[in-house]
Amino acid sequence: MTTTGADPRTEHTAWRADREETLREPHGWLSLTALHWLTPEEGTIPGLPGTWRVADADHVAITATAADGVVLPAAPEPLDGIAHVRPVDGLPGVLVTVGERVVEIARRSEDFALRVRDPQALTRTAFDGVPTFGYDEAAVVDGLFTAYEEPGRIAVDAVVAGLQHFPTALGEVAFTYRGARQRLVALAGRDGGLSLHFRDATSGDTTYGAGRILKTDDPGRDGTLRLDLNRVVNLPCAFTDHATCPLPPAGNVLTVALEAGERTPHRPDLA
Template sequence: MTTGTEARTDHDAWRAHREEQLREPHGWLSLTALHWLDDGPGRFDGLPGEWRVADADTVAVSATAADGVLMPGTDIPVEGTAYVRPVDGAPGVMVTVGERVVEIARRTDAYALRIRDPRAITRTAFDGVPVFDFDPDAVVAGRFTAYAEPRRLTVGAVVAGLEHFPTAVGEVAFDYRGTTQRLVALAGKNGGLSLHFRDATSGAQSYGGGRILHTPDPDADGTLPLDLNRTVNLPCAFTAHATCPLPPAGNHLDAAVEAGERTPPRPDLG
């Protein structure tokens, strides 16, 4: 049986790993710009080369060798025009420009460049994520009920007019603070489930766009552990240059989940 001390020690180690990931040189804290591409040649201040939509599935990157634009997995500069095909909703194609990385991302039928710069103030001034105190009562038992077939949802985004299309695989119920809570469960990108929700702290103590809890795969009988202390912010809580989805309709808990990450400071806003 895990003791309270062991649980807190395990949680502290998990938090340290989480913040180490956030500090990565080209992680979410390094974003400095978001540029949407149109059908014509695109030039952007401080960024060499031209970046444009070539057709419905392709972005063209034109540069000279002196521009130092390196395609993924190579150390050979683009000389002429190179073509990439980002996948909708997936991480973008990462193109290196000096110490920066330009992510070419596709969101539905639109394409964008996200500039990742390790010198971004959101990264260099990062001093940890504010969190609620660790609460052993926020570790609860969940009950997963799978849908007969996965369902493709349409949800909004923090960027007006943008939509995301996550896959819902079932519902998770759990008892918290004396009441039964229910959430639509999304398929996790690397297995397990993702519970993306708002609660009574959203917009006050925690980020208004909601938070997310990643869980392991349920057992054969549908049971799974839920540690609400590991509820985390999405990238849009840290930067204006993310395109995060909003929670599925109905994933708004009346209870205040005073566990996990709180609203982080935004040094880029002054």
């Protein structure tokens, strides 16, 4: 994480504002309204025009007329006929526009899913911020990263029963928090750096039960890195039932309660 020499609390306040601005984006995670698993049978999706199906082992086929207003990525005009899109497992899905909504076509292992992102979703329009623990200077700690001889692809379960994710484990990060030594498997971050996905004694109580995540910068050449546990955040599945988030790697459980970072969010769609 980058520091500027500013007061840590001021930096944290600015970081939290950026975090919540990202959550409020029109087609961000709070805009999800549906999750559909596609099959080879051509079928319609409630509320969407056209038909959608799995075409083969790598592609999803969309059939629509120009009047349906289904616009493919980088296409200047609505689709009029049949098009094939190729989502990649583990990466963000292919985004197809239908009016003000965005339809994300994603691949998860051998399955294909369609998610609808609607700016008018109640989870977005009624969002009033994420509850957090107060900023704690003691939650900023030094860590030491020890790389594996070779990065390895591991399997982790997902919040969706029967689904798995396959992140890359780079090594382990050790640190001490409130006098207790901790060690976590470190995963490769999507945009570089490390990703620490874990549970702790607050999980399922004051924080989301499927765990939280901390993203860090790359460690130094000697493996040292700074961990600001105040920046531990919820995964998308804490905000919506239409996400397919991974669960933490086996054993990634802190031995103490981490009362820092984000707490269980308010779900207006469940109120």
